[in-house]
Amino acid sequence: MITLIGEPEDNDLLWLAAALRRRGQDIDVVLPDEIVGATSFVCRVDRAGVSSSVRLRDGRTLAGSTPRLVINRLAALPPRPATSAVDAAYLDEEWRAALVAWLRSLPCPVLNPPRAASLSGPVLTRPAWLDVASALGLPTQAWTSEGDMAIAEPADVFVVGDTCLDLTHPASPTAHDRLRQLSRLVGAPLMRARFDRADGWRFAEATAFPPLADGGQPLVDAIIELATSRASVA
């Protein structure tokens, strides 16, 4: 089972769900509304181990051991009924904390693991991306807070686990190695890096919340490969 979590307005998520289904994959799409409306949300941590279970109102159960892979596209949570704005904010914080713990506790790959500040995964500032990329040996663009540098000839590379996918132009094997390291370092096993080819393939930016449809069938293949390889290892 590949579980996809995200909003019904997330066209990229829906595209991926349809693509995986066409490839014969067993999938489950879960909406944020369904999670916060769960009849039972349980996440336990102790010295013996970690376990979780989420039972939705329609009877589906997301047990910790069930998914082979989770695509996490949570962006925001639906508001919960509350008596005041302060209470509503508190409820939102508590749900975020619970969801981060739940997704982080799953034994299967989660693309991408959430952070408390960003449920869909790491959100780095552009200079932070540049700094980490440069430290790993990738030639980079410059940046200023006064306005983003233009990317004259963009070339995108998706990273899915250990797989790099060149969308339009082939990046070098060295660049692929560096991107895999970057992905592991920032905690985003699914990300899209953008280079500027105009000045010799300089790393310009990246996102851990990429437009999935841009990845096309190669992205679908890579996700299936990741889900399958982890299942066989397990």
Place this chain on the structure above:
Amino acid sequence: MSGFALVLGLPNEPPLAAVIRELVKMAMPHVVVDQRHLVSGDARSWWTPDDGAGGVISVDGVEIPLGDVTGVYTRLTGWSQLPEVAGSPDRLAHAGRLHHALEGWMESTGARVINRTSANDSNNSKPYQALIIRDHFDVPATLVTNDADAVLAFRDEFPRIIYKSASGERSIVTPFTDADLDRLPLLASAPVQFQEFVSGLDVRVHVVGPDVFASAVESSAVDYRYDASGQARITACQVPYDVAAGCVALTRRLGLELSGIDLRFADDGRVVCFEVNPSPAYIVYEDETGQPIAAAIARRLG
């Protein structure tokens, strides 16, 4: 301007004020930027492949080159709440831009930052943080749930259980008693964090880089931070070497330079860790014990 330490925040706030005093005592070159004045000034930052992160803060007519900063102690508060931006969308937008520029610099600079915003993240989900802590210390059995049956089953496992917030929102650790049974339907709103009650001695450990400062807290309250009896006592203590090393390793693993770690030396022999606080109000412990925590922070900025 040659290398200097940078202090960001509200200078009268005790943790910041203490570090500023130590920087003065050490005669360490430093600049203090009052956040309330900052929002009326400006900040620009940049990153270049040759020189890395750089920037300039302009405040009160003075330009501060960020490329010369050796270390930053930041306790910037939520800028949108500052009275200086209240009622003015333009000032609010301006404050947002300059804090964004500062954030960009702090997240990419090679200077020592105490602490980077990105490193504070785990503290906003205590059960997530526990997943990391358990690689270094014992953690109390923790259940985050909206399921009343799960709570009752958990309670049956332990002599006593408590509940508290799972997020970074401060809450008072409270024993779960029969009086709370009627409130269990409120779980429908959001999961609550329950934990086994661990009886023992509270020890707060402050880590500053490689330095460890441990304080024992004696209190009859379940949550000593809210001990209204006035009987709570904080005294300096030593912790075993492996515990100190574990605290340093855990702090480093979380990407922090400074942390306040809540341990309990349990009656059953365990050393249990509840939380790692990335922005500890260490000054209470320094005032009670004389431990030179502010001085240690100041030294790390040079």
